[in-house]
Amino acid sequence: MFRHQKELQYEVKVERPDPMLARRVQEVLGGQFGEMTVMMQYLFQGFNCRGEEKYKDMLMDIGTEEIGHVEMLCSLISQLLDGASPEDQAKAAKDPATAAIMGGIDPQHLLVSGLGGMPTNSNGVPWNGSYIVASGNLLADMRANLHAESQGRLQVARLYHMTKDEGVRATFRKMLARDRYHQYQWMAAIEELEEKNGVVVPATFPREAEEEAQTEAYEFWNLSEGEESGEGPWATGSAPDGTGDFVYVTKPVPKGQIPCPKIPSTVLHHDLDKKTK
Amino acid sequence: MFRHQKELQYEVKVERPDPMLARRVQEVLGGQFGEMTVMMQYLFQGFNCRGEEKYKDMLMDIGTEEIGHVEMLCSLISQLLDGASPEDQAKAAKDPATAAIMGGIDPQHLLVSGLGGMPTNSNGVPWNGSYIVASGNLLADMRANLHAESQGRLQVARLYHMTKDEGVRATFRKMLARDRYHQYQWMAAIEELEEKNGVVVPATFPREAEEEAQTEAYEFWNLSEGEESGEGPWATGSAPDGTGDFVYVTKPVPKGQIPCPKIPSTVLHHDLDKKTK
Amino acid sequence: MFRHQKELQYEVKVERPDPMLARRVQEVLGGQFGEMTVMMQYLFQGFNCRGEEKYKDMLMDIGTEEIGHVEMLCSLISQLLDGASPEDQAKAAKDPATAAIMGGIDPQHLLVSGLGGMPTNSNGVPWNGSYIVASGNLLADMRANLHAESQGRLQVARLYHMTKDEGVRATFRKMLARDRYHQYQWMAAIEELEEKNGVVVPATFPREAEEEAQTEAYEFWNLSEGEESGEGPWATGSAPDGTGDFVYVTKPVPKGQIPCPKIPSTVLHHDLDKKTK
């Protein structure tokens, strides 16, 4: 069960409205790697966590924090939109310099949400459940989390340079710091899990079955022209878990058959039986 | 520019049709972490790669390999569907044991694709472009790639136990081995990049701006009941890059204001001016 | 079966083109609460209506009217787009004041539809079937209808202030009037149904089953800080149907257990058995 406290986690005080920035901030609210994504991802991982108390507790801590980040961004967007009413726009339209940006605002901020944040990205595409992952495998999921925080921080860093508003920048700095911490957090958890189970997900696939495809687990196939790819650490040396050595296959040849699917039943109406040879 | 060779990368020979398994295999063809995802993800990352020849070449190698994996899975699904014609189903319906599974086949395999693989997941949801990421930041994107291969291998491992067909299993073993290699590959690349740039994405955000939010970058906020989360390596010790020490905030308090958005222009028709206090 | 008559339901005569407004009008054509939504919603409710002749007939009347509203909006958008050809835009680009708005036009109006209305909202997101509801329960569905007309009228009212074009405004006035009527219509239907069946949907759930959760049906849980929510009519007095009195639970405590899901089968590869305690 959850509870809500009135204050925001950090202060959100915008110096002046900027409806075009409001649209861009939607990316980190309702985009693929926005706060809605990490919020729902950590909560679902936490709700579904089985038998790992400290992980479950940690997922619930951070998932609960992220609900508050959605709240902060809605507050930020509302403040940025305070100057986007149709009258403000009509006024702006007289000054070409400010008018120029008006073309870029999100029309739904006026028509649909009445100047509030929306569950959409910076192009108005609604957030959807396929942005998140909660697979039940802790190592796999924490790699998802480290990745989400990496993209999220990258996007906030890009946003940072799109405004000179010191109020907005202060909020972004807090978000950048939290995203830094959250990257640390998942790295630490990943390191612990990899030490226990090994680095390959999943760890529990039966070893005897793996043996039949031993070769394929260490080969790099050079399928594009040029051999620059042979210069990386993925092409020479040992696998990270020391179970084998990499092989750079310079001129790979296919090992399978030419596929030759059967002619299907006539009730599927492929019309093949009557076709040209 | 690309070229196609007739043979499959590995042999795909199904022993007997299994339309219900065909539906499940759709998950690793057209699902969130299926072969279409890694194919498009690596190709877009490769196409957009700027000034890093060995990375670009490597992305093109693996992206090109994955087009061939989509091809292999289409061949696998076609073979699994060979016994799914309406006549086969009518026959099956007389034997309750085999009839039982017929409810679970994907109706679109008959009606829409005429017994072929489709660009959809195991529930028929079409693959879409928001499954992939190509951000231009190499470290961020390679974390995405490591993660995608982790979920992909996990799903194939789960599929493996859903069939006793040795032909299908042989194909899955090749896929598991390749997914193992691809996990190694991204780990090796990530390690190299982290050594050069540091572990936090992005590495180039201006240090002086980071300083203002120094505290927030090392704190764990205990926002859910219980302190089990304090037992993990994310709560004590130093950050992975040694830039600071973690602080476990047992009883966190909000640091922001209570938000108080302005009453908007009447032309937005919030109707607030006439409402109850 | 349906028939089409050449005239529009109301006159649509735009004074001058305005491609940016055309984009915004898409919201009330193909958005969540646009005319496509009410058209498809009323038609599906009508097609699926069982055994209530006057309701079915009424649903078919209004559903059929709404097809004509889609037609009117396509005509409106076509007229607004008449000045959006690439030549017009090139000309406009020389005058900063008019150029300013060009950034905001929908690129698909040129590239995809060739200056016609599209089945998308103001951000170009395609209309989809999950915008509508037809549940088979008349009271539930008429609440959907009252709500859809409320949002629809709100959006048209907001649009009204974004243009000074008297032709466009005249069309909007007709739409506002129809949306006013349609709100009345659903209110009248709802009132009649509530009088017969009671106000809670569905009315027919077995009373004896309801009794076991009698308390929960009248309690307001104060789960966010502050008790301002206790000042509303939902916190004191009797339920609208007089079946009980509201209770404001100031300090609610959870009544359930701490969830503790089982460790699953190893073939699901949660990797839990080998993980840290």
Place this chain on the structure above:
Amino acid sequence: MFRHQKELQYEVKVERPDPMLARRVQEVLGGQFGEMTVMMQYLFQGFNCRGEEKYKDMLMDIGTEEIGHVEMLCSLISQLLDGASPEDQAKAAKDPATAAIMGGIDPQHLLVSGLGGMPTNSNGVPWNGSYIVASGNLLADMRANLHAESQGRLQVARLYHMTKDEGVRATFRKMLARDRYHQYQWMAAIEELEEKNGVVVPATFPREAEEEAQTEAYEFWNLSEGEESGEGPWATGSAPDGTGDFVYVTKPVPKGQIPCPKIPSTVLHHDLDKKTK
């Protein structure tokens, strides 16, 4: 800012696994009117609420409660899935009676979530942001809320009859009771708002503009065959706000022109200039 408490709001104790029911329960978790929808809808309405303290507080109370409902349903689904491992299914396949239902389980519950609840509906379609509404107009939004609770309760009532499991039914009874209360809650709020502002949304559209379309605001257009629709309270008597009397237009005629769009610029390549007359 939010906090999490370990116990569930109500007890969730399933008597025996039922993976087919688990799939169906997804509808009220991640479907159009599931708990994710009301959770996100109330939170966004609360975050964006302007200047109405008691409403904002109330929205935050119920939005926060609904996060806990998502949590309860994830717990319910996990328990229902405990018997869905591939081994369990293989065993079940031998008994036709139990095998029969296996076709209906959601393949993603095994492959993707590893036996956990997902942010999808009962057909596996991901939840998306266009399920919710937060328009800034309180009366419009509370009609959305009353409607959502009506559909939600209807679906839970239908689910109730699909199981004999007393543990599941006990959870459903709590949900039915809360949905009953939440319907009361929105009715009470709606009544208060309608008394202040009038029943038509939005209330603040300028009266003089409305006058020009006075007739259209009270007419029912009989556009489908038959006059049964004339028997309802929407066809005779006065509007709910007493501002006018309904008129049943038995044989409506269109009032607009035959639309006649212009031939566009040749650079749009309509090819019209060369076409047949």
Place this chain on the structure above:
Amino acid sequence: MFRHQKELQYEVKVERPDPMLARRVQEVLGGQFGEMTVMMQYLFQGFNCRGEEKYKDMLMDIGTEEIGHVEMLCSLISQLLDGASPEDQAKAAKDPATAAIMGGIDPQHLLVSGLGGMPTNSNGVPWNGSYIVASGNLLADMRANLHAESQGRLQVARLYHMTKDEGVRATFRKMLARDRYHQYQWMAAIEELEEKNGVVVPATFPREAEEEAQTEAYEFWNLSEGEESGEGPWATGSAPDGTGDFVYVTKPVPKGQIPCPKIPSTVLHHDLDKKTK
């Protein structure tokens, strides 16, 4: 403006319920090439048609007919679902033969629509606006229409073999006949347009610009192994409009450069400046 008549275009009388078939019929109601698609496609093409009276009239005729086909399919699905209530299912569950199919029914037919047709396909994916096309170019759009009727008729032909119900089959026969006619209709229109304008869409692109890429307009590039593709009429002989002769390029070589994108501004945080060579 539109009007509705009570009778269906053709009789729809199902002999006995079949909820699994109901799910499959959803494909031709709300799928990619279902009746909703052709209905919306023809209506949008008709609404947007500019200056071609006989085409516009014809599009409105057939678009209006297709609304009635949506109506017929909703009626068909309702009748097929009459035996899908939970009680019917419980009864069926005792007989393995009939129980077998129960796994395959669409859970939303019970939970969401209460036994009515839905705007979704056979996997429950909602219909969406990107299924349709209305480009303003008549020849392009009529090719879309011919194609849609081809896929639509193919799917109904496949459905035909999935039932022995003579009532259902009679409805399908009418649909197959109409789809046959509609294929004729678009062929006839296409032939007329091609004769006037030529066969390439669009016809009006400036000839002088085309000349610079004259070679590219007649070459077949053999980019996959094997030269079987050289045996088709696309590889030898003249173009259908006689403007040139086909050339089969057996060993094609790329004509472009190796792309070499610039290193971007540091504020985009590609982190390239600090990376490995």
Place this chain on the structure above:
Amino acid sequence: MFRHQKELQYEVKVERPDPMLARRVQEVLGGQFGEMTVMMQYLFQGFNCRGEEKYKDMLMDIGTEEIGHVEMLCSLISQLLDGASPEDQAKAAKDPATAAIMGGIDPQHLLVSGLGGMPTNSNGVPWNGSYIVASGNLLADMRANLHAESQGRLQVARLYHMTKDEGVRATFRKMLARDRYHQYQWMAAIEELEEKNGVVVPATFPREAEEEAQTEAYEFWNLSEGEESGEGPWATGSAPDGTGDFVYVTKPVPKGQIPCPKIPSTVLHHDLDKKTK
């Protein structure tokens, strides 16, 4: 299996950046009829092709070519975006003439892709698998292909007039030429298939079943006002395959019943038994 060659199929050299054009080019990369669509459509048709060697080979040739077109467009977009960094935009904002277009750029090109092409259309809507078709019926699918190339070429032709950049135009000319050839290619294939099988898809539906609906296969129903539609070749003369003569039904009357669905089981909670007559 596939291989990649470093050079682009044709040269892509942009004279000067144009971020607004970059957004528009997204339509022909990741839109409904963009290069991603034809690439995936031809590959899936090729992978699933059964028993028609020359067709399969040809589909693989062109599918493989189209992967290279996606590559070319990514290169084009990258070059167009080189001037879209936040600094460039800040500079542009000072000159109203250039500032004017900045409102129209795709915010995700900066925030999400870091100046690279994306798998989305010109409004940022992600590409999805329902854009493509691969039905197994060759004639049906080749009509899809002819149509896709028609829309694709139309869109490129429209784009052509939106830039004066000779580098961009040279790329577009190559694309227009290839789209011209691809239209020829599908026409030639279609003609061959129609000669063998007849023009109606599918060709193999049992003739005796068709006979029962003979009338319906040749009638044009005049369901919209006016008889202009009677002037087209679809209304008079013989069907393209000479199997019958068209009949123009001036005043069509419905041939079906008035639908009258049954009252369903009470456990579906339609609440009908208690409702008003």
